[in-house]
Amino acid sequence: MAQDDKAAVRARGHCLCGAIEIEIRGPLRDVVVCHCGQCRRQHGAPPSYTAASWSNVTLHGEKNLKWYQSSPDARRGFCRVCGTSLFWEPMGQGRISIAAGCLVKPTGLRTVRHIFVAEKADFDEITDGLEQLPQSMSAAAASPPPTTTVDA
Amino acid sequence: MSQRKTSGGCLCGAVRYEIEGPLPPPSACHCSQCRRHHGALGVYTLAPADRYKIKGDRNLAWFESSPGIRRGFCRACGSKLFWERIGSGQLDVTVGSIDAPSGLKIGRHIHLEDAGDYYDPPSR
Numbered sequence: 001m002a003q004d005d006k007a008a009v010r011a012r013g014h015c016l017c018g019a020i021e022i023e024i025r026g027p028l029r030d031v032v033v034c035h036c037g038q039c040r041r042q043h044g045a046p047p048s049y050t051a052a053s054w055s056n057v058t059l060h061g062e063k064n065l066k067w068y069q070s071s072p073d074a075r076r077g078f079c080r081v082c083g084t085s086l087f088w089e090p091m092g093q094g095r096i097s098i099a100a101g102c103l104v105k106p107t108g109l110r111t112v113r114h115i116f117v118a119e120k121a122d123f124d125e126i127t128d129g130l131e132q133l134p135q136s137m138s139a140a141a142a143s144p145p146p147t148t149t150v151d152a
Numbered sequence: 153m154s155q156r157k158t159s160g161g162c163l164c165g166a167v168r169y170e171i172e173g174p175l176p177p178p179s180a181c182h183c184s185q186c187r188r189h190h191g192a193l194g195v196y197t198l199a200p201a202d203r204y205k206i207k208g209d210r211n212l213a214w215f216e217s218s219p220g221i222r223r224g225f226c227r228a229c230g231s232k233l234f235w236e237r238i239g240s241g242q243l244d245v246t247v248g249s250i251d252a253p254s255g256l257k258i259g260r261h262i263h264l265e266d267a268g269d270y271y272d273p274p275s276r
Contacts, residue, residue, distance in 0.1 A: 016189045016215070016223075017215065031271070037252070040248040041162065041163045041248055041249055042162075042229065042230060042231045042232070043190045043192040043231075043232060044190050044231070044233070044249055045180070045190055045192035045194065045195040045246065045247065045248045046248070047190070047191040047192040048192060048270065048271065050270075066230065068164065076230060077230075078225075078230030080213075082189070082215040082217070083189065083213060083225030084189050085190060085192075085232070086191070099192075100191070101189075101190065101192065101268065102188050103270075106269055107268070107269055108269075109269075109270040111271040121248070121254065122253045122255065123178060123256045125258060128271070
């Protein structure tokens with residue numbers, strides 16, 4: 001998957017057992033916490049994801065990576081040996097969301113917002129004062145901000 | 153404490169569980185093992201010995217993450233379900249896998265000294 005192994009490694013990560021190692025050579029998106037019901041159940045709690053271009057990601061031990069298609073257009077990747085949650089992929093877009101917890105410190109990443117807050121569970125507390133979106137980032141981008149226009 | 157019977161399971165439904173009786177307030181663990189395994193904090197309540205039943209346990213995989221400790225996940229969908237001190241009989245259960253509403257509130261945050269650098273951990 002990596003197109004240029006000579007580029008500097010921006011971040012490294014691995015699963016709990018070490019069967020899968022990840023190298024990312026390009027930019028990483030800020031971290032977003034997802035509060036949707038699917039993520040909550042699969043991770044056991046609301047996950048923190050960064051994201052990258054697939055073309056900048058190198059995997060070692062990929063045979064240990066198992067994919068579960070959790071919706072028609074997205075799949076989740078985990079280590080079949082230890083169960084570590086590594087990836088959420090919106091299929092066919094060339095992008096991959098990477099669980100921030102698998103990355104080696106220092107990550108140089110910051111959490112910037114919470115998404116799918118409308119699905120937040122009763123035990124789930126948001127106390128950091130960051131931006132909260134009721135649904136996805138694309139849904140927020142698609143709906144214009146409220147206006148106060150009066151009838152013509 | 154939650155008093156009712158609690159049910160839960162993985163994302164694909166291959167593993168389900170039921171717990172009888174009250175559950176203690178969950179702990180949110182910031183340790184690097186939990187954050188790496190879950191891609192999230194490890195938020196767990198506790199099912200006492202002899203008060204839980206697991207269905208579909210042939211789909212339940214265990215990984216021994218440190219001596220005497222193992223973590224249970226669904227081998228089909230990867231959902232994180234359990235943390236167990238082997239031989240204790242009791243089972244830590246991920247609160248995210250509980251069918252909503254859980255009726256639970258996080259009681260404490262632990263291992264803040266090992267928190268991630270990509271968020272500001274709570275001060276307690």
